[in-house]
Amino acid sequence: MRRSMRLIAALLVVGAVGFGASAALGTTGSATAGSLSFSVTTADTATKGTLMSYSASIANSSQSAVNFQLKFTLTGPNGASGSQTYYVSLAGGKSLSKSGSHFIPYRAPSGTYTVTAQVTAGNASGQASASSNVS
Secondary structure, X not given: OHHHHHHHHHHHHHHHHHOOOOOOEEEEEXXXXXXXXXXXXXXXXXXXXXXXXXXXXXXXXXXXXXXXXXXXXXXXXXXXXXXXXXXXXXXXXXEEEEEEEEEOOOOOOOEEEEEEEEEEEOOEEEEEEEEEEEO
């Protein structure tokens, strides 16, 4: 069910972009954690009562596989937050993308919502953030 909702959200974003709506993925932050470089992207704007989608791209520049934790945290203008954590193994020289979404309730406050991707690989850690204006 959750995977279906993510697919629907992604299709809605792709459809909106295809028809010229302002939901283009355009806010990006990037960082590194050891041999992993990564970025997180979200739409410039989002609407209450819909899913706020985001994605991360991670690349492993080493020759060896790296096990790491990827944690997405969404923080609203009132300080409330929610998070999702994934445990991933990425082969040397490879990259991957991971996406997710959070539902923004109708009664949520308007303002800036920030999604932060934190990557932790052994003793190395980094985080990158991107923001959407929600109305």
